[in-house]
Structure formats: C-alpha cells, structure tokens
Amino acid sequence: MQQPLRVVPVEAGLADPRDYVGQARDTRRASQAPSRGLGLTIRGLRKSFGDNEVLRGIDLHIPAGQFVAIVGRSGCGKSTLLRLIAGLDKPTAGSIGFGAEARAEDIRVMFQEPRLLPWARVLSNVEVGLGRDRSSADARARAEQALAEVGLADKREQWPAVLSGGQKQRVALARALVSRPRVLAFDEPLGALDALTRISMQRLLGRVWHDQGFTAILVTHDVSEAVALADRVLVIEEGRIAHDMDVDVVRPRQRGSADLAALEGGILRDLLKGDDSTDL
Amino acid sequence: MSIVESLPRVRAWRLPRVDGLTQWIVPLVIILTWQAASVTGFMPARVMPAPSDVALAGWKLLLSGELAQNIWVSFWRASVGFLIGGSIGFAFGLANGLSQLSSKLTDTTLQMVRNVPHLALIPLVILWFGIDESAKLFLVALGVFFPIYLNTLHGIRTVDPQLIEMGRIYGMSNGELFRRVIFPGALPSIFVGVRFALGIMWLTLIVAETIAASSGLGYMAMQAREFMQIDVVVLSILIYALLGKVADSASRLLERLTLSWHPAFQKQ
Numbered sequence: 004m005q006q007p008l009r010v011v012p013v014e015a016g017l018a019d020p021r022d023y024v025g026q027a028r029d030t031r032r033a034s035q036a037p038s039r040g041l042g043l044t045i046r047g048l049r050k051s052f053g054d055n056e057v058l059r060g061i062d063l064h065i066p067a068g069q070f071v072a073i074v075g076r077s078g079c080g081k082s083t084l085l086r087l088i089a090g091l092d093k094p095t096a097g098s099i100g101f102g103a104e105a106r107a108e109d110i111r112v113m114f115q116e117p118r119l120l121p122w123a124r125v126l127s128n129v130e131v132g133l134g135r136d137r138s139s140a141d142a143r144a145r146a147e148q149a150l151a152e153v154g155l156a157d158k159r160e161q162w163p164a165v166l167s168g169g170q171k172q173r174v175a176l177a178r179a180l181v182s183r184p185r186v187l188a189f190d191e192p193l194g195a196l197d198a199l200t201r202i203s204m205q206r207l208l209g210r211v212w213h214d215q216g217f218t219a220i221l222v223t224h225d226v227s228e229a230v231a232l233a234d235r236v237l238v239i240e241e242g243r244i245a246h247d248m249d250v251d252v253v254r255p256r257q258r259g260s261a262d263l264a265a266l267e268g269g270i271l272r273d274l275l276k277g278d279d280s281t282d283l
Numbered sequence: 284m285s286i287v288e289s290l291p292r293v294r295a296w297r298l299p300r301v302d303g304l305t306q307w308i309v310p311l312v313i314i315l316t317w318q319a320a321s322v323t324g325f326m327p328a329r330v331m332p333a334p335s336d337v338a339l340a341g342w343k344l345l346l347s348g349e350l351a352q353n354i355w356v357s358f359w360r361a362s363v364g365f366l367i368g369g370s371i372g373f374a375f376g377l378a379n380g381l382s383q384l385s386s387k388l389t390d391t392t393l394q395m396v397r398n399v400p401h402l403a404l405i406p407l408v409i410l411w412f413g414i415d416e417s418a419k420l421f422l423v424a425l426g427v428f429f430p431i432y433l434n435t436l437h438g439i440r441t442v443d444p445q446l447i448e449m450g451r452i453y454g455m456s457n458g459e460l461f462r463r464v465i466f467p468g469a470l471p472s473i474f475v476g477v478r479f480a481l482g483i484m485w486l487t488l489i490v491a492e493t494i495a496a497s498s499g500l501g502y503m504a505m506q507a508r509e510f511m512q513i514d515v516v517v518l519s520i521l522i523y524a525l526l527g528k529v530a531d532s533a534s535r536l537l538e539r540l541t542l543s544w545h546p547a548f549q550k551q
Contacts, residue, residue, distance in 0.1 A: 089452070091452065107454050111452075112452060114449075116445060118445050118446055118448075120464065120467070121544055121545070122468075122542075123463070123544070131449075131450075131453050131455075131463075132453060135454055162543075164546045
C-alpha cells in the first residue's frame, strides 16, 4: 500500500529536526546541484557620494555558485557594494568583472521592499522579471512555474494588495527567479518580515539556491541569517572588507546549533568591538 | 488589515437590498418637506415654488421641446470644452511630469496663468469671440485645464521611484515603463483632477451662459428671471444639480473600472 504523500506548505515548514525526508531531499540536491552561477571578481572598487567616500577599495573574488553574505553596521557601505555589483550605480573607481559574458537577465536583485506593481496581477508581476523575453510565447508558462516554485501558484490572479508581507516577498523572489539568473543579489530581503516568516523565507532562499545553483550575494544586518545561509561571510567596516570567513558547517544546517552559534558570536563580537560593552 | 476594518461593525441594522437607494433618502426627505411647506403656505410661492409646480413647469418645457434642446446644448458645450481643456491639460501634465526641460520651460508660466480666475476673462472673451459657441468652449476648456494639468503632473511626479528603478532593472523600455509603471501609478491622481474639473466645468458653463448666450440651461434660467417664472429658475438649478451628479457618477464608474487593483476599491 502506498503511503499518502504529506505536502508541507512553505510557510508551515519551519525547522523541524525530525523532518528527515526533507533533509534527505536536501542532501541529494546538494550532491547533484550543478553550478550555473557566474563567478565575480572585484578589483579596487571605490564609490563616493560627493565628499563622502562610502567604499574605500574593495578587492574580492566570489567563485561561481557560492552563497556569500555581507554583514556590517548601518552605513558601512554594504548596500552600496550590492548596488554596484547589480549595476544599479556606477563605481567611482575600480572594476567588477563577471566570469563570462553576462546578459541583463543573468543578474537580478531582490530588495527589502517587494516593489510589486500594485496594478498588475501576481502573475503579470512575475512576468515582468522575464526582461526582454516578456513577449515570448512561453512567458506565461515560465511565470507560472516560477510562482509554483515559491509556493504561490494559487495566488496568480490576485492583486498584490491582498497578499501578506511574506507572500509579497515570495512573489518578488519568483519575479527575480523567472529569468533563471546566474547571480542573485539580495538587499536585506527579509528585513521587514516577522520572525517566523523570516525563518520560512530563509529556508525558501536556501532551497532555490540549492535547486538553481546561482551565485547568491546576501546583504543583511542579521548575523544569524548570514551564518545559517551562507558559505562565506564578509564583514564590512568603514568601506573595507574587515573580515572574510568561511562557514564550514555541513548542510542542511540546524538553526541554533553550537557551530553556527559560535560563528555568530564571533562575528557579532567583531562588529560590536567599538562599543563599550558587548554584554546585553 | 486596516484599523477601520478591525472595528466592530456599526451598520449591523443595514437594510437588505435597498443599499443603492440609501443615498437618495435625504434628497427625498428635503423635497417632501419643501412640498409640505409650500402647501401649508409656510413658504410663499413668490419666494420658492412648490416642487409640484417645478415639476409641472418642467413637464411643459419638455413637451414644447425647449428643455431637451437647452439641456443638449449645455451638455454639448460642457463635454466639448471638457475634452479640449482636459486633453491639453493632460498633455502638459505628461510633458512636464516626464521632461525636466518642458517643465522648466512652461511650468512657471502655467502657474502664473492659473492664479488668474478664469471667469475674470469673461469680458475679454466676449470681446474676442462675441457670445458665440467658441466663447463658452474657451472658458470651459480654460477652467478644466488646470485641475487636470496639476493632478496629472502631481500623479506622475509621485510615482514610487522604487518601482521605476525596478522597471529599469527588469529592462523596460521608456515606452513600456510609461505604460506599465508611470501611467497606472499616476491614474488615481488624474481621476482626482477629473472630478475637480467636472465641478469647474459646470460652474464655468453656468456663469458663461447666464452672462452671454442665446441658448442653454443658463440662458433658460436668465430668460425665466426676466419673466418672473421662478419655477423655471428653480428647475434649471435642479437640473444643474442632477447633471453634476451624473457627471460625478460617470467618473466614479470609470474610476472603479480602471482602479480595481486599488485597496480602496476592493471592499468585497
């Protein structure tokens, strides 16, 4: 007799240590995941706004398919770095090179705000992400598939106004994913969400990164999010890379495990060392 | 969920199926009170004729064909003037909202002209156009121009810049950006302009027709005044109220059709 299949909705799928099936699936994915990502080399990158030099010489190599988290205090330049990588702003000096010829559709950004068009249905919002392929014959099918990947296939004819904050961000993720990008840059994508929605969104981000093998660059102020998701954490201080550390913790990772907690504590100590006390 | 929605429902006693009629209760009560006051002699017919007398006057004018003729003339002037002034205002609003150069070139001039009450131009307009149709159309178009211009401009300038940046990131061309982001974003504000403009349209037309015209509702009212036909005067005023209501309902309907995405139109 066949076992009934248990479908776990994305939002309900919080870290459950007994979710063996899910973990086995994740492990299998990890072993098969082909890296379609683009590598990234940054040399002597500087950015000034008027007299204010925000980035003061960044040299960085990101291998294809890596998940990099960038943390730092507000105003340290981490979002500026992300905007330069995504091509939203022009650097004052220095260069950013991708491993191969990158098309506009290969690099996508997801922001803290979902930035959905309120006057377009959910599915049309996802279609926007196709860029120049918007008018192609399979645009609709591709958008539907991307929407299904984030677990919102049943919301495709809704207006964005009726969705919850987490759902809007998932639509924004579907829009970013629909063109099958090779670099995906996240600018605090979960900053405005409540704690539980954040955790389920982090799992979703981790899953699509596994599945699609893009290079992920995540800017966040949440150190625990950074160590839970990333292969590598960069700490930026005053416009420079102050620390560059690998997160050598096997996936799937257990939220709150001792390894992650130790890493998180170390990074937080670095970030807060200018303060008078690191105690709460 | 907004605060309003989370409050307990006050309208628990809502009448079934007559919801659409609720808005007409107050006008009906006013007319009945008015009729009663006239019948009892509380309000002399010289000051205010009874509603029944007004209706009778309306019926007579309707039979003679005069009423339909005058309403049609006024309606025609209002809509043509609105279309002309509205489209010019919309065009300038677009140009100045989208182009810095155009805005620098024309906005200051337009703001100066805006501060001249357009009805103050009536003597000049009569000198230019006589009491011809073009005089009325000119005044209506001028009056309608500014609310549409200002609100179109405002709508375009206040489109969320984050959405525009998003559109650019996703490779929208300028035309696509306008069609998919800027215009829909400006639309709610444009409709505010349209509703203002409709009010100004009637106001301008009435004044223009009472001062210089040989047909139309305003002319009908002025003629009636000459002959002390107070019932016809009141009738004209009521027709203006009704036409104003019709214009407003039409723009609301259009709003509801085009802004169905807007949270304010998603009550159900």
